[in-house]
Amino acid sequence: MNVKKGIKQLKNGKPILIYDSSDREGETDIVAPAKHTNPNTILRMRRDGGGLICVAIPPKAAEKLNLKYTSDILKQTGYKFNKKVPYDQRSSFSIWVNHKDTYTGITDKDRSKTAKELSKAVETTINKENYNFEKQFRAPGHVPILRAAKGLTKNRTGQTELSIEMAQKANITPAMVLCEMLDNKTGEALPKEKAIEYGEKNNIPFLTGSQIKNY
Numbered sequence: 471m472n473v474k475k476g477i478k479q480l481k482n483g484k485p486i487l488i489y490d491s492s493d494r495e496g497e498t499d500i501v502a503p504a505k506h507t508n509p510n511t512i513l514r515m516r517r518d519g520g521g522l523i524c525v526a527i528p529p530k531a532a533e534k535l536n537l538k539y540t541s542d543i544l545k546q547t548g549y550k551f552n553k554k555v556p557y558d559q560r561s562s563f564s565i566w567v568n569h570k571d572t573y574t575g576i577t578d579k580d581r582s583k584t585a586k587e588l589s590k591a592v593e594t595t596i597n598k599e600n601y602n603f604e605k606q607f608r609a610p611g612h613v614p615i616l617r618a619a620k621g622l623t624k625n626r627t628g629q630t631e632l633s634i635e636m637a638q639k640a641n642i643t644p645a646m647v648l649c650e651m652l653d654n655k656t657g658e659a660l661p662k663e664k665a666i667e668y669g670e671k672n673n674i675p676f677l678t679g680s681q682i683k684n685y
């Protein structure tokens with residue numbers, strides 16, 4: 471039921487909430503289609519979410535656009551970070567970018583422009599058209615790109631994969647802007663119950679990782 475509501479919401483360009491699981495991060499992200507991002511989307515994320523605002527993209531598009539994992543880039547440059555992420559096999563971070571038509575890159579207007587343009591880049595590669603990424607973006611920038619794992623939730627069940635899987639179910643461009651919800655009182659991840667409450671108050675469907683995987 472929730473997943474159905476979530477699909478409808480995404481089709482309408484609106485946000486959903488995705489909680490991964492209690493045995494992983496135990497976090498809820500606000501997730502919205504990057505294609506329909508506007509400055510208000512970013513404002514909601516930093517005001518009601520408060521975590522990091524990122525854009526998740528599918529593995530094929532990342533490969534086509536030559537967007538490698540940051541961990542692989544660092545390895546190639548000689549860094550030897552041995553400590554693993556405590557809750558998963560690897561982090562999904564790729565590079566951080568700003569679209570060329572932004573100024574500092576951090577404002578709501580700038581970050582929404584970058585997110586929207588990332589969606590365009592993904593859509594172009596999906597349509598098998600050429601896309602010159604380096605001509606359109608600057609790096610480093612203020613919007614981290616998250617690269618979903620091959621096979622999506624079969625291999626990793628972070629919000630990166632869960633949000634791309636939801637985009638696929640909704641048949642929308644699979645580029646999703648997302649942000650973790652933090653508790654303004656404790657600074658910890660917002661407890662699941664409070665995230666559900668927020669969703670009910672604001673008419674935003676709350677979905678869990680297992681609901682998405684089992685749909």
Ligand code: 5RP
Nearest residue numbers: 499522524562628629630631
């Ligand atoms: C970027 C993150 C977040 O946890 C985000 O939800 C995506 O990561 P993951 O797929 O690992 O859950 O690390 O702020």
Ligand code: CA
Nearest residue numbers: 495497628629
């Ligand atoms: Ca997460």
